[in-house]
Amino acid sequence: MMSTDESSLQAAINESQKAVDAGCMPFGAVLANSKGEILAEAHNGSKAKKERGGAGDVTKHAEMELVRKISTTIDLDIRKTCTLYTSTEPCVMCAGAIYWSGVSRIVYGASAKQLETLSGPGGFDIPVETLYSMGNGIRPMECIGPLLSEHAMKVHRESGIWKGCPPPSADNSFQANADIETERSLFTSGIGSAAAAKSGDYSVPVIDLSQGSDDEIAERLWNAATTVGFFSLVGHGIPQSDIDAAFEASATFYSQEQAEKEAMSPFARQLNSGYEYMSQVRPSTGTADQKESMQITFREGVMDGRWPTTPGDFREVSERLASQCHKLANRLMDLLEPRACPNLKPGTLSKAHNLGVSDGQCTLRMLHYTPMDAETAKQLTTPDDNGRIYWRAGAHTDWDCLTLLFQRVGQAGLECMSNPQDATKDGARWTPIDPVEGGIAVNIGDMLARWSNGRLYSNLHRVRMPTPAECTPPSSRYSIAFFAQADKSVLIETDGAQEPITAGDYILSRIKSNFAK
Numbered sequence: 137m138m139s140t141d142e143s144s145l146q147a148a149i150n151e152s153q154k155a156v157d158a159g160c161m162p163f164g165a166v167l168a169n170s171k172g173e174i175l176a177e178a179h180n181g182s183k184a185k186k187e188r189g190g191a192g193d194v195t196k197h198a199e200m201e202l203v204r205k206i207s208t209t210i211d212l213d214i215r216k217t218c219t220l221y222t223s224t225e226p227c228v229m230c231a232g233a234i235y236w237s238g239v240s241r242i243v244y245g246a247s248a249k250q251l252e253t254l255s256g257p258g259g260f261d262i263p264v265e266t267l268y269s270m271g272n273g274i275r276p277m278e279c280i281g282p283l284l285s286e287h288a289m290k291v292h293r294e295s296g297i298w299k300g301c302p303p304p305s306a307d308n309s310f311q312a313n314a315d316i317e318t319e320r321s322l323f324t325s326g327i328g329s330a331a332a333a334k335s336g337d338y339s340v341p342v343i344d345l346s347q348g349s350d351d352e353i354a355e356r357l358w359n360a361a362t363t364v365g366f367f368s369l370v371g372h373g374i375p376q377s378d379i380d381a382a383f384e385a386s387a388t389f390y391s392q393e394q395a396e397k398e399a400m401s402p403f404a405r406q407l408n409s410g411y412e413y414m415s416q417v418r419p420s421t422g423t424a425d426q427k428e429s430m431q432i433t434f435r436e437g438v439m440d441g442r443w444p445t446t447p448g449d450f451r452e453v454s455e456r457l458a459s460q461c462h463k464l465a466n467r468l469m470d471l472l473e474p475r476a477c478p479n480l481k482p483g484t485l486s487k488a489h490n491l492g493v494s495d496g497q498c499t500l501r502m503l504h505y506t507p508m509d510a511e512t513a514k515q516l517t518t519p520d521d522n523g524r525i526y527w528r529a530g531a532h533t534d535w536d537c538l539t540l541l542f543q544r545v546g547q548a549g550l551e552c553m554s555n556p557q558d559a560t561k562d563g564a565r566w567t568p569i570d571p572v573e574g575g576i577a578v579n580i581g582d583m584l585a586r587w588s589n590g591r592l593y594s595n596l597h598r599v600r601m602p603t604p605a606e607c608t609p610p611s612s613r614y615s616i617a618f619f620a621q622a623d624k625s626v627l628i629e630t631d632g633a634q635e636p637i638t639a640g641d642y643i644l645s646r647i648k649s650n651f652a653k
């Protein structure tokens with residue numbers, strides 16, 4: 137059954153179809169009161185194609201039409217209690233108009249990033265939650281989305297309006313190198329990872345935390361963290377039963393209908409929390425990752441109204457695994473710290489990461505890569521007219537200090553770059569990080585690469601599409617990632633040229649750098 141938000145959003149998506157039928161651009165919006173009653177509706181009023189390029193009235197976006205309507209016909213006191221539903225994430229102009237209308241709650245269908253996969257770049261967009269948090273508005277704005285994005289995108293796709301538009305990136309073959317360049321330039325601007333890796337091709341070592349002295353273990357961790365930036369960890373002490381329980385809860389959660397999952401755990405991008413379905417578009421690919429994910433951020437209040445209720449033990453098993461991951465990540469940071477961050481008082485890194493506090497940023501992410509048949513996999517990996525192909529997860533670096541990733545044996549696909557230092561001149565080569573029985577794949581993220589002034593390496597990684605054998609029969613891939621991210625208020629101070637920055641601002645600046653690209 138659809139929630140109230142979903143049925144009102146569906147009404148907005150229906151409006152976007154009406155826009156298409158009227159020969160206008162495919163966008164629609166409605167206003168609903170707290171009972172879910174629709175008070176007003178509107179759709180885009182610019183004639184498609186003919187008026188593009190500035191010939192028509194470019195202010196006739198669906199949300200603008202709606203705001204214009206409601207601000208003269210509905211009292212402010214009522215508007216303040218309403219939600220504005222829009223088929224696609226509002227642009228900067230519309231976000232401003234919505235603020236002025238007195239409405240404080242927005243639910244949108246497709247995100248601007250998702251639309252870009254059809255329309256190419258060119259919209260005037262900043263993710264709405266980010267935009268509102270950057271502004272000096274006197275009242276908070278709540279933004280929910282993407283929701284029912286497949287329905288909203290279907291109208292865009294079938295409208296035919298975006299055919300022939302330039303894709304976000306014209307040539308995927310250079311993507312890996314472009315991403316390395318981005319990471320390097322981000323580092324010089326004080327954000328991102330350093331080129332700490334040495335020359336050569338690397339595979340991913342297996343490190344046993346139960347073998348040898350702390351000094352010996354620290355040496356092995358250092359070697360992996362300064363070259364390839366990845367290692368598989370065994371002998372780590374997290375009970376297999378806790379890992380299995382989390383995978384079981386994840387599979388039960390994902391076995392439900394998409395609308396049920398969305399209703400149980402609405403996604404809030406600014407909070408980096410909740411359930412999303414195929415909405416993550418990596419800058420390196422311009423196409424949506426073929427996956428769904430459930431993000432759990434361990435900060436006071438964030439998960440209120442977002443904990444899945446089915447299965448009943450979802451919260452308990454997630455918290456149990458996260459608390460084990462948290463301890464393990466802190467142990468690894470204690471072992472790496474003396475050489476990685478010689479300027480820091482011992483224990484600074486581990487003290488910076490806390491679960492459940494008011495400014496915590498650690499996150500557990502349950503991932504489900506959806507099954508597909510061999511024909512679909514082939515189609516999605518064949519470049520389209522614009523050279524775009526799909527990935528289960530496109531190449532990226534993580535923004536955190538350390539990622540602990542649990543995989544299932546028999547569900548391979550994760551790869552990292554094997555020649556990070558030489559990739560720009562030699563071209564990128566990739567090496568698998570196959571699941572190890574009882575093991576955890578660990579990688580250094582950008583936050584720790586920066587904190588260590590580039591001594592540790594945050595490497596690009598991706599999840600490839602399934603092979604024909606993995607599609608026979610079509611099968612899911614499940615993984616669980618724990619992202620150790622320092623608390624928002626912690627100051628990241630390095631012994632190099634990097635300006636001190638709080639971990640909260642750091643994450644925000646990464647977001648900004650990414651959409652500035």
Ligand SMILES: O=C(O)CCC(=O)C(=O)O
Nearest residue numbers: 503529534550599615617
């Ligand atoms: O699922 C995986 O194997 C990798 C996931 C990942 O890299 C991420 O979510 O950042």
Ligand SMILES: [Fe+2]
Nearest residue numbers: 532533534597
């Ligand atoms: Fe990642």
